[in-house]
Amino acid sequence: MGALSITGIKPGSTSLKLTAGKITKTVPITVLSRNLLSYGPAEGNGLTATVNTDGSLHVTGTATGQWRGLSWTFPCPVQGTVKLSGTSIAGLSFNIKCLDAKGQQLGDQMNLGNSVMAIPAGTVSLFLNIISSEATPTAKDGDLRIQLESGTTAHDWMRPDNTSLRGGVMN
Secondary structure, three states: OOOOOOOOOOOEEEEEEEEEOOEEEEEEEEEOOOOOOEOOOEEEOOEEEEEOOOOOEEEEEOOOOOOOEEEEEEEOOOOOEEEEEEOOOOOEEEEEEEEOOOOOEEEEEEOHHHOEEEOOOOOOEEEEEEEEOOOOOOOEEEEEOEEEEEOOOOOOOOOOOEOOOOOEEEO
């Protein structure tokens, strides 16, 4: 028996037709984004996030206070070590928290200062938030390209598979 190795070039779905003698099998193949995040439109605490055509987030508005902003919670798609990277907007910061089945935080939050972390055992969901880091928030209008990926190396930013998850507010 021989081995077959397939490398996906870009996210999407296709199929692979395999034939051995008179037997033919069609195998569906889905290539997922390396970006494990899920997010989408959100509004609250003075900020609005919309999704650009390339999948990045466009954030506008003035946060109602320091450490206030927008958030998204979604199922944790991976275990092991992950790397958080991205572009930022002056005065806004982003971080990810690992949550257990009761919604309680496990371990430290991930941010650009400690961007490589192991997902703690018991993590069932991730909490992404974008918050104002300014004592007196100022108006924002810019794009964020945030990426969470398996491993310890940051790669070029890639659109997440899910950019339609409705967000909420971070108080």
